[in-house]
Amino acid sequence: MSLDAVLARIDDQMPQALDRLAELLRIPSVSTDPAYAQHCRAAADWLVADLESIGVSAQRRDTSGHPMVVGHVDGPAGAPHLLFYGHYDVQPVDPLDEWRTDPFDPKIEDAAKGKVIRARGSSDDKGQLMTFVEACRAWRDVTGEMPCRITFFFEGEEESGSPSLVPFMQENAEELRADLALICDTGLFQSETPAIVTMLRGMVTEEVTIRGPEVDLHSGFFGGLAQNPIHVLARMLAGLHDETGRVTLAGFYDDIPELAPELRAQWERLGFDHAAFLGAVGLSEPAGEAGRTPLEMIWSRPTAEVNGIWGGYTGAGFKTVLPAEAHAKVSFRLVEGQRPDAVRDAFRAHVKAALPADCTAEFHAHGGSAAGIMDMSGPAFEQARRALGQEWGREAAYVGCGGSIPIAGHFGEVLGMNAMLIGFGKDDDAIHSPNEKYDVESFHKGARSWARVLDALSAPS
Amino acid sequence: MSLDAVLARIDDQMPQALDRLAELLRIPSVSTDPAYAQHCRAAADWLVADLESIGVSAQRRDTSGHPMVVGHVDGPAGAPHLLFYGHYDVQPVDPLDEWRTDPFDPKIEDAAKGKVIRARGSSDDKGQLMTFVEACRAWRDVTGEMPCRITFFFEGEEESGSPSLVPFMQENAEELRADLALICDTGLFQSETPAIVTMLRGMVTEEVTIRGPEVDLHSGFFGGLAQNPIHVLARMLAGLHDETGRVTLAGFYDDIPELAPELRAQWERLGFDHAAFLGAVGLSEPAGEAGRTPLEMIWSRPTAEVNGIWGGYTGAGFKTVLPAEAHAKVSFRLVEGQRPDAVRDAFRAHVKAALPADCTAEFHAHGGSAAGIMDMSGPAFEQARRALGQEWGREAAYVGCGGSIPIAGHFGEVLGMNAMLIGFGKDDDAIHSPNEKYDVESFHKGARSWARVLDALSAPS
Known part of the structure; x- marks a missing residue:
């Protein structure tokens, strides 16, 4: 079975994959500060070269801001056409004196809960982006081709308001349109349960x-x-x-609408620890709408x-x-x-x-x-959820997101595409803060997760 | 009758009185700005000399801030002992470019409603202070003495929070204590009705x-x-x-307490034009406690x-x-x-x-x-009210003041003295603003008013 070989390849190649990620993390691609424009360009070029190395036809596509990276690779006939989105730009690093290491000199550290990659962008979003690329690389290494046709779409302005994104999508709509967009910029639920975001407020x-x-x-x-x-x-x-x-x-x-009974039951099984969630910021009691659960308060109300x-x-x-x-x-x-x-x-x-x-x-x-509500009528979401559950050893969840993730809406509004948001960040990743990290577990199991999801979505229906 | 002669003297000497006021107004005694400290001292010295010129034994009394001026003069046996308070310091003049004349070069101007004295401090409070001094001067010119024993007490820090006032009053309590304090730092009601403030919130x-x-x-x-x-x-x-x-x-x-019926009736007779009062600031309807008149809303509620x-x-x-x-x-x-x-x-x-x-x-x-409520149980308030009515040709009013005038409270709390607040400012005097003025009518009839009030209060009871 190809999938088992692909997963084994990911395991074998983890040291090299971490080296590649470290190369990308060394490029200080801070998008909000014009002084770093050349580094954003360098990060885009690095990604183009890395995609080319796995057989993807990729280009840096300049905009009036930082460049996009677009790549295309074919897959077997009958398999779907997927688009994968990530962003290579990162947040500024100040206050610099609160970093215990150089934010652009990534280190693998032994932390209390396991090994972590410490660097700006490790979790948001270079590490997450590379989980997908590494899954594709292993797939090609093992099978000689991708499991399906894939369009890669990387942005360099996500941390500075994405001014070029919608115009670029509009101008390149035909090129970018696929059957489904995959987005890797979210997290595990309570840092441990694999999750697919299906509703954004x-x-x-x-x-x-x-x-x-x-x-x-x-x-x-x-x-x-x-x-x-x-x-x-x-x-x-x-x-x-x-x-x-x-x-x-x-x-x-x-x-x-009221929450569908099956989703309500699944949310209940998540065992959301609202006392811990609120306790972390000095609060104790849910203060929202009477008669609603804490998860409803932040996701569906x-x-x-x-x-x-x-x-x-x-x-x-x-x-x-x-x-x-x-x-x-x-x-x-x-x-x-x-x-x-x-x-x-x-x-x-x-x-x-x-x-x-x-x-x-x-x-x-x-x-x-408006709220972003993913269309779950087809089989893809359940296929992906099962695949994630197999990797993480626990039932994966459909979750809500109380905030907005504009990119999901843009795929729907501009390209008419449904989006599936899957990510492996943890609550303590300190994204946007000093000492950002990404767990090696997130990176490793993230790549394995994508291999499983690609396999599941590519299986002939 | 002495009073008629005193009033005639005030009329005759008005040109000289205006010249004296102009001299005082030329001294830029801005109390809040340390750069003007020598001018505050000069204003105090000017007042000492002017009081001495009318037979008052006066002294500049230095403090850790700007000096006080204290003067004493005897009067006939049997007459009361009055204290008169005013302040010689003024507000800063900025924005200077909004002044149409030099704020410290006083001019007599013909304005639409009559002659005005234009200068910083003309209304607040040098012009008001000098109405009382001019009444005393005329009294002495005519009779050779004051109508009663008088203590003059001038402050130079009223516009900068009066930091030295209470300590000075405490240290000189015996010297300052009198039967009644007269304060000239308020205005005519609606710019035309002579008024004694009897309640301060x-x-x-x-x-x-x-x-x-x-x-x-x-x-x-x-x-x-x-x-x-x-x-x-x-x-x-x-x-x-x-x-x-x-x-x-x-x-x-x-x-x-509810308002005393006679005071309520008097307030009703004032014919307060709340539509004009509110209209001047872009409002139309009283927005306070239902069932209360507009004057109650700002004075007694x-x-x-x-x-x-x-x-x-x-x-x-x-x-x-x-x-x-x-x-x-x-x-x-x-x-x-x-x-x-x-x-x-x-x-x-x-x-x-x-x-x-x-x-x-x-x-x-x-x-x-706490609110400042004047003790009106003795005859003095009615005597003064009748005297004011005679000067202005209309019934004088007991009014409230929605704001606080701390000095009135200090006389009560520190010295155990009742205070009577009488003043002749008008609503358009622009105190604290560019182009401050004092009507020559306010100055002239103000001096005459004090002559009448002194006569009324000094009459053997």
């Missing part, structure tokens, strides 16, 4: 300014008589939730959150001002069934309905995107 | 910090599950008032106001943070019957009662002072 962000008097007033002269915009704002924001933690906006929950508030005098000491205006930044995490525009409209209506005489509201829309 | 200022998670959280990972301190704070602040605008703190209104609020991300763009803490600065204007400590305690209890699990509150007391 969307978001609406909105800034509101409440205006009252034309100028700041002295509370001695006007206090008790004049409108205070901070009071008006506080009442509006307090009124966003009822006593049960439900959002009060009109229609907010109208079209949200929508939120209204005030992310910033300001108004009046906020400096040292005291000033008895009645301010002319008060401000808040408010965001809503959206789930299946919610339309960003409808939520934004309902919020604005809520604010306007609460405006007293002499006050006005001004709104500034910062952005909006 | 007190204040409690408090800063509160609500803490939730130990660190700022990402709303994608934690949103919907974790406490958001901004929400907790917004609920607490929204809960400070009920739907009728009443403050909800326990016991807040318990010991507040207490308030709870949020003067500042901040938390989370307040910069440009958007950040979906769940902040670890949120803050507010809250003040309460107090009226007769309220104790600052009790109000502070009730606020803290309100906050603590609203704290959910996992949240804590930290309080920082910024200050507190």
